[in-house]
Amino acid sequence: MSQDELERAVRETFSRQVATPRAPHDPASAVLRRAARVQRRRAVAGMSLAASAIVLVSAGAMQLGDDRPPPGADTVVIADPYPAPDRFRTSLPPPGPSTETPLAEVDLLVNRTIATAQGRRVTLIGIGAVERVHRLTDGRGWLAVGEPSLSGRSLWAVAADGTSRALLAGADEIVLDRSGRQVAWKQDRVLAAAGIVDGELTGTVRADAPATAVPLRFVDDAVLVRLDPALPGHVLWPLRPGPLDEGTDRTSQRIFGALPDGRLVGEVPAEPTEDTCLTLLDPAGLRPPDPPACGPTIEGDGLGAVSPDGRWLLVNGRVGEQDRALLVDLTRLDPTVPARTAGPAMTGTVSWSQPDVAHYADATGALVRVDVERVRAGRSAIRVTVPGLHDDQSLVVVTGG
Structure with a gap:
């Protein structure tokens, strides 16, 4: 082959290589292609596992179908x-x-x-x-x-x-x-x-339970239930399955809490008048003593809480024409012993942080601190300023702890 023929052959070879498109070597694309292949394999395996799980769950649901609430x-x-x-x-x-x-x-x-x-x-x-x-x-x-x-x-x-x-x-x-x-x-x-x-x-x-029944609070290991908010009558549910035993109480008007010995602080009609009598109810049948040991007449909206030691009841009541928070000494339930005015009427929850100190929010959203000794001395509860609380913000007093 002559020199000219060799040169023509080399030129034709290069021309064909240039005319044929080839993707440049891209390491990132190669990694992505490998990742896609791995993901497809995992997806197939995941679908198999999901199908197995559905079968197992379906079988379990069929077995539990007879144990329905x-x-x-x-x-x-x-x-x-x-x-x-x-x-x-x-x-x-x-x-x-x-x-x-x-x-x-x-x-x-x-x-x-x-x-x-x-x-x-x-x-x-x-x-x-x-x-x-x-x-x-x-x-x-x-x-x-x-x-x-x-x-x-x-x-x-x-x-x-x-x-x-x-x-x-x-x-x-x-x-x-x-x-x-x-x-x-x-x-x-x-x-x-x-x-x-x-x-x-x-x-x-x-x-x-009746559609009108409402749980109110726990009393030891039972739940106090009001049978109908529009009618008197409560019952203690001992956390027993089956139909609720509605008991025989059809006289208790309101119940505010329980003492450490299980007796309940509530209101019953005070015969022969139309007033109510604040008294202590036996948890068995929610019966008052005979005759009942009556305390002062409250006439409030029913919001109240008993101190942890069972000595005091802080409850909303009426003083003249005003709604106020009242402090009642539960060791001296006698109509001649009046309830003491503690502060403005309560809203929301009441927290007894100590046996003789309670906190609640009033209708304006302010925090009120009730010190029993201060109230007994004839002085009103203290309104506590909450820094940063705006008029459009809610205030909830946390219970427990």
Whole structure:
């Protein structure tokens, strides 16, 4: 081959290589292609596992189909369908230092933030409007009861960092015991109760009850139920399944709480007058003594709370033409011993932080501190200024602790 022929052959070879398009070497594209292949393989494996899980769940649902709650109970959602990590199983102290100035001797919910009595600020996360908050005795957080709505009330377990877990939704009413370890609720004709362990409900018990029945509070290991808010009469439900035993009480007008020995502080008709008699009721049948040991006439809206030692009742009542908070000495239930005016009328929850000190919010949203010795000396309760609280913000006094 001559020199000219060799040169022509080389030129033709280069020309064909240039004319043929070739993708340049791209390391990133190669990695993406390999990742796509891996992802496709994992997707196929995941679909197989999901199909197996659906079969197992379906089989389990068929086996549990005979153990259904009473009609209406399925409208109450128990536990969060998307549970958060186990924030309630730790024994570590709450995160964050107590560096803020405490607003009061009790925890307060101001707008969406809990201001603790130790000087912490905890913003509630992932919950709706709250009407009541109860501090857990172990210091791990709070239980929050939602405001009533068209869909009912909700209950959340709030961890020490403010994150929450839904425990109940759609209930007509929700009540908690003093320690925050038990909850009772009512929905339609179903009355239910459960324990609260590590932020979860356990050991649920259900009973059939009248549609008008309303749980009011725990009394030891029973739940006080008003059979009809429009009529007198209460019953203690001993957390027993089956139809609710409605008892024989059809006279008790209102019940404000219980003494350490189990007797209930309530009102019954005072014959022969049309007044009511503040007295102590036997928990067996909710019967008053005969004759009843009557205390002063209250004539309030029924809001009240008994001190932890059972000595005092702080209750809304009438003084002349005004609604006021009254302090009653339960060791001296006699019509000749008048109730003492303690302060403005109460709204919301009442917290007895000590046997002789209580806090509540009045109609203006201000915090009121009731010192028993101060009231006994003839002086009114103190209105506590809450820094940073605006007129359009809500104030909830936290109970428990």
